[in-house]
Amino acid sequence: MQKRLDQGYAALERIADDSPDLLKSLLEGSPDTVSVSDARLPDLPLTYVNPSFTRTTGYSADEVLGRNCRFLQGEDTNRGDVAKIRKAIEARQPVDVVLLNYRKSGEPFINSLRMAPIFDKSSQLSAYLGIQRDITEERLQAERNIGQNRLEALGTASGALAHQLNNLLHPVTSLISLHLPDIEDAGIRKDLEMAHYSANQAADLSDNLLGLSRGSFQDSSDITTLPAGLIRAVDLVRLMLPPTITIETSFRNISGELNVPINETLFAQVLINIITNASQATKHSGKIRIEVAEHDSSRVKISISDNGPGIPPSLREKVFSPFYSKSNSKNSSGLGLSVALQIINKVDGQIIVEDGLIQPNGDGFGCMFIIDIPNIT
């Protein structure tokens, strides 16, 4: 250990002798961010940040030197993550933490921070080194892939299930209707008609399942047809949410089929994320209304309104921040709405937040998400 250390130091000393500026250039030119705090001063003030740090965070060196790096944290930064860093510092241990930070502009980003105490040659703690990586894009991409894989798996599974159900239901409906005319007792006939009706309902449900699997979530076409694609996504969401939530759809405001330039799996993912969010907002017991409107010949608006507690106008931008909604739900990734916005932005669309349906007590309004995307019909 000591030998390796010595070798390392010797090599660096040679570099320092041969080309005195190279070590500085390495730090300045590093594609990874480098930040250094003085371990001997109270509250670990930053003594160096490299240009990559400035690019990632938006803060220039003179704005940050002398300050503790916690200025990157903000309202939705998880306090547990911060405590992890604090404990590591207290224990003089290195730590890897992924936490929500904010750029100077206020834009949140997911920071994968590696921090380590740096000991000098005589084992004295002299500095802390922080290496930050903005992994927002990676995380959103991963979330999109997970969503897509889930949908595809669901499509395959529901197709298999539907076929088995259809095979089981066929004899039920067929045999009842075959023998029903021969039953003379009106009471028995009525009972059998009821059984027949139920079996038909089950067959309809099974057909819905089949609709989900019918290649729609596996295709690679970059076009979704409305309202069919929307109906499929809503059928799917209904299966994913508790039956206590009411979901209504209305396509009165469109003249016929509309095409939007988005892959149906991604489109379904956007809807699922927004509708799930709306359902959570109403504690799964409210109402969600989905409408499609042909804004003009070039745009389509899909609105998803709920009658939950609503979002005050000042916070409406923020709901799309990564992890914003995480506190609301244990089992959500906190990235649902961020992913939805990103997918829609990619196809030249936007998502607008407005007042939604009137609340059950009549006091205020829930929330409405409007997806505004190009119409390529």
Next chain:
Amino acid sequence: MCQILLIDDMQPVRHAIAATLRKAGHDVVETDDGNKGLEIAAKRQFDLIITDIMMPASDGTDVVFALKSGGSGPKVVAMSGGGSGIAAQDALSLSASRADAVLKKPFTNEVLIETVSSLTSN
């Protein structure tokens, strides 16, 4: 009245279809496997063969192709359903390109009877 060969590996389904056909006055021979079906069809004359296209033991699509490759054979109806995790739609459209009619489960007795009579009327 027609001579009908019915191939489906799911006994309850086969029973229901056969009962419906018999009640409508047709003669029905049942079998649960595509290869057995082809053997029976080779020995006897049928007006119509109804086969499921997804059975674990033998692929119904093969049955449809085998029956329709010989030119003037019996009429063939392909049924979808059964199987698990298979792209039913693909298999069905493959068979549909050769079969004389296609029935998607669950279908009503009326649809079954209509399909049979329209194929065997002349």
